[in-house]
Amino acid sequence: MPTVLSGIQPSGLLHIGNYFGAIRQHVALQEEPGEHFYFIADYHSLTTLRDADRMRELVRETAITYLACGLDPDKAVLWRQSDVPEVTEIAWLLSTVTGMGLLERAHSFKDKLANKIKPSVGLFTYPILMAADILAYDSNVVPVGKDQVQHVEMTQDMAGYFNNTYGDVFVRPEMRLEKAANMQKVPGLDGQKMSKSYGNDIWIFESGKKLKKLCGKIVTDSRPPEEPKDPKDIFVFDLLALFLSADELQDWKTKVAAGGPDAPGYGHLKMRLKDALEEYFAEAREKREYYLANPKMVDEILAAGADKARARAREVRDRALLACGLR
């Protein structure tokens, strides 16, 4: 039975790009045979988040988001990364067999440099910690978004370096990519990839007036409703496609393409999106309220998850220490 593992950083409120690109897939996988491990990557978030209160709040919010979106603690193990410090030990072992060159080739690191972010050593060695996260649990399958593919490839490389040096200790993981192209790149309010770092995101649980205002901000052009338009040029349709039935979506597209006095304007599309979003996440929003009102329950779920995760990580760590002569 495969072990499926993935992690998500608690570096902001999770948005609908995170939902369709990651959370939804994680939750769906818990129904497949195997063991399912999901953790909140708080050690990783330290590379960008340096406010202790905010960190605590976001870790809790991230856990609640997963539970509200359907993660079932009876089917999947959910824990906080830093509750299993064994991963940092494994990260150290991996760092001693990994060349600088491998890390220098990381796209995410190069992107941050290009954006003039002054890198910490932690940001540079981030892929090593991520490799340790994966290898610490003998993971076989790692569901990730496109942006994390290189990190999983690096994990495969690091497992190889270690095993070649010390014998078979780590299991080589395979990645699993969300196949649907429209799930890989959910557009944000400005049409670029939705991302908390671009400030163009819509929080999963946004609702009411605030959601209406946000949807109103979606960038469109100034062409009037009567003018026939190619739906392909209108990215609001990429967002609508996530929520509407194929028939309803097609109906809107046909009307927009035809133009004329009865054609819907951008405002109509945006308001349809607002209603669809609210409806789609209504149940999750209710569950979130429930967990917010029952914080002890969340603590218990995370503690039980950490116990299970730690037991597994200790076994793997001990195997690795033994192999390199530290035991």
Ligand code: ADP
């Ligand atoms: P952000 O860009 O907001 O900082 P992260 O990089 O923390 O988001 O991404 C967390 C997870 O969500 C990753 O698996 C990533 O692939 C997925 N994800 C993020 N933004 C999008 C998006 N716009 N479309 C699809 N998936 C996304």
Ligand code: TRP
């Ligand atoms: N780096 C991932 C991200 O930013 C989060 C992460 C940390 C992760 N460790 C992991 C994902 C291990 C999969 C497996 O999205």
